[in-house]
Amino acid sequence: MAEDRRGQRPSRDGSGAGRGKPASGRGGAPSRGGASGSRGSDSRGGDSRSDSRGGARGGTGRPGAGDSRGRGSRDEQPRGKDRGFRGRSEEKPRTVDQAQYDGPDLPEDVTGAELAPGVRAQLKGLPEKLAARVARHLAAAGLLIDEDPEKAYQHTLAARARASRLAVVREATGEAAYAAGHYAEALAELRAAKRMNGATDYLPIMADCHRALGNPEQAIKLGKSPSVANFSTEAKAEMTLVEAGARRDMGQLDAALRTLELAPLTSKNRSAWVVRLRYAYADTLEAAGRESDALAWFHRTHAIDSEELTDAAERADQLERKQQS
Template identity: 70%
Template structure:
C-alpha cells in the first residue's frame, strides 16, 4: 500500500530524499538528521490552551445584588459585561485545529488518489470520505515540497478516519518526511497492526535510528520478512542497517553489510545509486579514500537524475589525494 499511495505524488520515487546530496531519508548512511521528533505543537494549524478571558476583565462589583453605578450613570450590560464590548471567541484547542486541518485548495478534489486507496474509504459516509480523500491527496502532493504541510493534512485525515490502515500509513509517512520520528513510528506500527504489511519496516527502522536507538533498527533489519522484500525495499533496509552499524561505531560491520548487497548490479535504478553511494560514503568514513573515490565515480556513472552529490564528493577526494 505504501508504494501505491506514493504514486499519487507529482514527483518522487520512494522514501523522501534529504537535501544533502539527494540521499534517501530512509537510507542515510551516516547519522540521521534530527535526534528526536519535533512536537506537533509547532503546527501552525492551531493553538492549545484555554479560551481567552472576556474582554474588559472582571465585571464591576455588585452592591446589594444590583449593578454598581458607572461614571456615566449607565449600568453595565446584562451578565455583567461592559456595554458596547463584544465578547471574544475562544481560541481553538490543538485537537480542534488538527481536526480542521489546513485549508484545502479547490483544485484538490480527492480524485488524485490511487483507486486502491480510494476503495478503502468507501466504508465511510460519503461527505466524510470525500473530505478524508482530499486531505490524503493534499498530503501526497505536498510531501516533497512542504512536508510539514503534508503532515498537517495527513493528521486531519487521521482525526476523521483513524481506523483505516491507509490513513494511518499516510500519517506515518508524512510524519517521517516532516521529521516527526516518534509520531511516524507510532502511526506505521498502527498501520502494520491493521493490515499486516511489512513494507513500512525500513522507514520504521530509520525512525529508531533518528530517535537514537540503533539497536532497535538492527532488530527490524533482521525481521523474517526482509529477505522476501522487493529489491528496492531490501536495498533501503540494507542502507539503514549499515547506518545503524555506523551509529554504533562499527564501520567494518557496516561495510560488510553493504558488500553483501548487489553493488555491482547492472541496473541503473535509484536503489542501486543509493546503495553505491552509501558504500562510498562508508569507505570514506573508514579512511579508505582511494576506494571511496572509485565508488563515488561508479555512483556518478549511473546517477543520471543527480539523486546524489557523488560528483562533488569525488572532486573533493581527488583534490585531497592530489
C-alpha cells in the same frame, strides 16, 4: 543513509514513500488526536453575581441598590455574555485540537480523485461527505510532501482527526511525519498501521526512525526481521542502507561495509536504489580510510547517477585533489 532523511527516505514501492503521491494503506487504528476542544473561559463573565432572588448585588449588599425598580444601576447591568449571547468579537480562539482538525486550507483544484483506486476504496466505509474531505486532505498531502512536508503532515493530521481507524490514514500520517522530520510521531503512526493490517513494508522507514531517535540497535533488530527475506530487491536495499547506517552510528565501520557488500552493488540496474547503495558504500569506504577504493566507487556511482541524486562526482573530485596534493 544520509542524515538528511527527508530527501532520501526509504521507499516501499520504488518511487519513494509518499513522494509526490499519496501512500497506499490497508487498515486503521484509534487516534491519539481528535477534534475535541477545551471549554475556554467561563461564559458568565462580568462582575455581578446573582443572589438567590435573582437580583444584581449592588454596593450596599442589597438587591436593587441604585434603581427604584430593583434592577440595579446601568453600570451594573449584566453584560451581553450574561444575557445569553456572544458577540462576534468575543469568539473563542481555536484550540490546538480544533486547528489540527480543520487542517490547512484545501486547494480548490484538489478533489481526492488524485488518490490511487486502492486508497479510495478503503475510504468507502465512511459517510460520503466525510470520505470526500478525508480524500482531499490525503491527496493534498501527497502533492505537497516533497516541497512542503510540514504542511503535508498537517493535512494528514486533519485526515486522521476524521478517520483515525483507517490504516491508510495512519500510514499516510506516518509517512508525512517522517518526511517532515517528526520521527517519534512517524514511528507511532506506522506501528498503528502495522497493527491493523499486518503489513511489513513499513519496516525500513520504522528502522530509520529508530536511527533518527538515537536507537540504532532497534534499527538493526528490525533489519533482521524474518519478513525482510520476502521483500523485493529494492525494499531489501532500503533496509540494507538503514542497517549499514545504524552500524556506522555505533562506530562499526567494518560491519557497515560487510552489510553493504551483501547487497547487489554491481547490479546493472540504474535505478535510484542502486545509486544510493553505491554511494553509501563509497562514503563508508572513505570513512574507513580506504580512499582509493572510495574514489573508485564514487566514480561507479556517478556513472549511473543520470538524475544527479548524489554528489558523487564532487566527492570523487575532492578525493582526487587530496591524493594529488
